[in-house]
Amino acid sequence: MMFDRIKEKLEILADAAKYDVSCSSSGSKRSNKNKGLGNSDGMGICHSYTEDGRCVSLLKILLTNHCIFDCAYCVTRRSNDIKRAAFKVQEVVDLTINFYRRNYIEGLFLSSGIFKDADFTMERLIQVAKKLRLEENFNGYIHLKSIPGASDELMHEAGLYADRLSVNIEIPTVSGLKKLAPEKDHADFIKPMEKVKNEIIQYNSEKKLIKSTPKYAPAGQSTQMIVGATGESDREIMLSANHYYKNYNMKRVYYSGYVPIRNDPRLPSLGSQVPMLRENRLYQTDWLMRFYGFEVNELLNPQFPNLDVEVDPKLSWALRNPQHFPVDINRAEKETLLRIPGVGLKSVSKILNARKYRKLNYDHLKAIGVALNRAKYFIICDSRGWETKDLGSAKIKSLILRNSVGKFRKEYSSQLSLF
Amino acid sequence: MNSTTSLSYDGSLNGLLTCIFLNYEEKLQVVAIHPPGIASEELFSNHLEVITEKPKAERVWKAFKKIATARGVKNIYFAYLSEEPGIELEILKYFQHTFQRKESIDGDFANSHVLKIAQTAKKVSREKHRMEAFVRFQLTKDSIYFATIEPDFNVLPVIKHHFTSRYSDQEWIIYDLKRKFGLYYNLTTTNIINIDFAKNSGSSEENDYFFDSHEQDFQKLWKNYFEATTIKSRINIRLHHQHVPKRYWKYLIEKNPLHN
Numbered sequence: 001m002m003f004d005r006i007k008e009k010l011e012i013l014a015d016a017a018k019y020d021v022s023c024s025s026s027g028s029k030r031s032n033k034n035k036g037l038g039n040s041d042g043m044g045i046c047h048s049y050t051e052d053g054r055c056v057s058l059l060k061i062l063l064t065n066h067c068i069f070d071c072a073y074c075v076t077r078r079s080n081d082i083k084r085a086a087f088k089v090q091e092v093v094d095l096t097i098n099f100y101r102r103n104y105i106e107g108l109f110l111s112s113g114i115f116k117d118a119d120f121t122m123e124r125l126i127q128v129a130k131k132l133r134l135e136e137n138f139n140g141y142i143h144l145k146s147i148p149g150a151s152d153e154l155m156h157e158a159g160l161y162a163d164r165l166s167v168n169i170e171i172p173t174v175s176g177l178k179k180l181a182p183e184k185d186h187a188d189f190i191k192p193m194e195k196v197k198n199e200i201i202q203y204n205s206e207k208k209l210i211k212s213t214p215k216y217a218p219a220g221q222s223t224q225m226i227v228g229a230t231g232e233s234d235r236e237i238m239l240s241a242n243h244y245y246k247n248y249n250m251k252r253v254y255y256s257g258y259v260p261i262r263n264d265p266r267l268p269s270l271g272s273q274v275p276m277l278r279e280n281r282l283y284q285t286d287w288l289m290r291f292y293g294f295e296v297n298e299l300l301n302p303q304f305p306n307l308d309v310e311v312d313p314k315l316s317w318a319l320r321n322p323q324h325f326p327v328d329i330n331r332a333e334k335e336t337l338l339r340i341p342g343v344g345l346k347s348v349s350k351i352l353n354a355r356k357y358r359k360l361n362y363d364h365l366k367a368i369g370v371a372l373n374r375a376k377y378f379i380i381c382d383s384r385g386w387e388t389k390d391l392g393s394a395k396i397k398s399l400i401l402r403n404s405v406g407k408f409r410k411e412y413s414s415q416l417s418l419f
Numbered sequence: 420m421n422s423t424t425s426l427s428y429d430g431s432l433n434g435l436l437t438c439i440f441l442n443y444e445e446k447l448q449v450v451a452i453h454p455p456g457i458a459s460e461e462l463f464s465n466h467l468e469v470i471t472e473k474p475k476a477e478r479v480w481k482a483f484k485k486i487a488t489a490r491g492v493k494n495i496y497f498a499y500l501s502e503e504p505g506i507e508l509e510i511l512k513y514f515q516h517t518f519q520r521k522e523s524i525d526g527d528f529a530n531s532h533v534l535k536i537a538q539t540a541k542k543v544s545r546e547k548h549r550m551e552a553f554v555r556f557q558l559t560k561d562s563i564y565f566a567t568i569e570p571d572f573n574v575l576p577v578i579k580h581h582f583t584s585r586y587s588d589q590e591w592i593i594y595d596l597k598r599k600f601g602l603y604y605n606l607t608t609t610n611i612i613n614i615d616f617a618k619n620s621g622s623s624e625e626n627d628y629f630f631d632s633h634e635q636d637f638q639k640l641w642k643n644y645f646e647a648t649t650i651k652s653r654i655n656i657r658l659h660h661q662h663v664p665k666r667y668w669k670y671l672i673e674k675n676p677l678h679n
């Protein structure tokens with residue numbers, strides 16, 4: 001290996017890839033057979049964290065940052081005056097293997113600028129994955145970017161070697177995309193997504209009949225949307241996310257606060273703040289939709305098109321819907337417990353376990369990990385002192401905000417660690 | 420009046436289980452169980468040196484496993500690996516409680532012993548995950564991937580499986596400097612080893628002699644990668660320290676100024 005040359009390429013091509021927030025390496029099931037190298041079964045590992053607090057799990061790089069397109073929101077765009085570089089296929093393979101063997105990473109996340117055309121680029125990405133699987137007997141995690149416009153045949157092949165495939169929709173609405181990436185066609189994004197979805201469905205049905213059906217993208221597909229580059233409301237963003245979850249069986253939708261990279265009248269100016277809190281609220285909403293049984297319309301609707309930045313979306317929903325409370329901790333169904341502010345998934349499972357043995361009171365709930373400062377206004381339990389007064393939503397909100405500044409911060413950061 | 424007893428054992432799980440067996444067999448009122456190196460401080464109780472007896476240990480373990488859930492069994496084992504002062508007595512209480520109720524108490528989180536065991540097990544489990552994440556192998560001249568660790572808890576026994584199944588085509592060693600033993604995978608099985616580190620190990624001449632000639636190059640590449648992948652406008656040091664507490668930085672090439 002020519003270490004100096006590789007070092008330069010690595011710096012350029014990691015720098016260009018870092019705006020893709022997905023670093024998930026979970027959800028696959030590839031075990032290590034025949035004494036090969038590596039596995040990726042179940043939970044992905046974060047091997048490090050960057051100083052901006054993101055998990056480092058995969059070697060996340062572009063194959064090249066040469067690109068024939070000129071999307072306004074992208075550092076790699078044709079008109080941007082930056083250093084360009086391109087890895088050779090074998091170089092990416094060697095880097096991945098050497099990092100993996102030292103336990104730095106769970107695998108590779110390979111994306112690319114589009115050089116020549118979509119298929120030519122996709123083919124190179126596939127070559128890397130194929131070499132890793134077939135020549136190196138590598139069972140670690142591989143996430144490939146589906147290049148918009150790539151042919152069905154290539155998308156089929158990509159899924160045979162990759163654990164996850166993703167196309168970043170980037171701009172949540174079709175009109176926004178027109179404005180910022182006029183050369184790109186919305187349909188080109190959808191095409192590989194549709195193909196991957198159908199392949200996965202087909203794989204799942206064939207798998208039932210023939211056990212040896214080769215795996216197809218076992219960790220599914222994901223996408224990413226930039227938040228705050230164009231003027232979408234939170235409701236538009238989440239409706240769009242919901243659409244991709246429902247219609248394309250997305251495993252994950254990522255939300256990435258727009259990091260200003262240039263002065264362009266179509267975009268927020270350089271120096272404007274990255275909307276990190278908004279991004280965090282969107283992740284919380286996403287979580288509520290996927291794991292807590294909420295519908296988008298409950299959390300965001302025409303009367304309430306944007307999330308409250310002051311309080312988390314579950315609390316915000318509870319304050320708007322006092323008719324559902326208080327909930328009896330010792331009697332309520334799981335689905336109802338999940339809707340109490342300050343009670344998370346883990347707390348719910350602990351409550352369900354512990355209440356089989358005795359009636360639970362405030363002390364028990366506190367020991368279990370319930371955030372009582374929020375929950376206490378919404379529950380009844382085996383303590384005398386529960387909040388009996390009908391305080392009204394505005395009063396409750398101000399009480400919670402007053403008593404939970406530090407706590408709020410903590411929650412903010414723990415939520416960020418979710419991706 | 421019943422007099423109380425404190426026990427000493429050899430630090431092994433079987434030793435601890437033997438203590439629990441004796442507690443029943445001799446109808447003791449145990450107030451403390453000490454691992455090696457901890458002197459008994461209970462002035463007014465009898466003291467007993469417990470000799471590990473595997474058959475007795477196995478009987479206790481079997482009886483417990485019959486009642487407890489898989490989660491309960493795992494929590495007890497992990498809590499034991501914590502080596503926290505006083506954890507032995509908590510484990511004894513947990514067993515007593517289980518045998519008394521003749522049913523699993525593993526979900527009874529409102530019981531203080533159950534919660535304590537669950538919380539301690541949680542800490543050990545977090546350390547296990549951290550070690551699986553933060554171990555950094557360095558390639559030696561003999562083609563062995565070598566790493567040292569100094570975990571808060573004794574996690575080598577529980578990370579063995581992960582590393583054995585993941586790195587099954589390379590020889591590797593993970594050595595616990597604190598507890599002075601390690602795991603060595605020889606391409607077939609993973610065994611416990613002891614190494615006598617020479618006094619001058621760790622010096623740079625020693626390292627050059629010991630490690631593969633490209634080892635430093637890969638470490639530098641990794642460091643470069645780490646820096647390039649950070650988004651400067653989003654830096655959040657508080658959050659960063661929460662994810663990677665400072666005491667773990669020594670493992671991480673990307674955080675270690677020695678590797679500059």
Ligand code: SF4
Nearest residue numbers: 067069071074077113
């Ligand atoms: S096609 Fe992709 S890499 Fe090229 S400018 Fe657009 S977003 Fe950037």
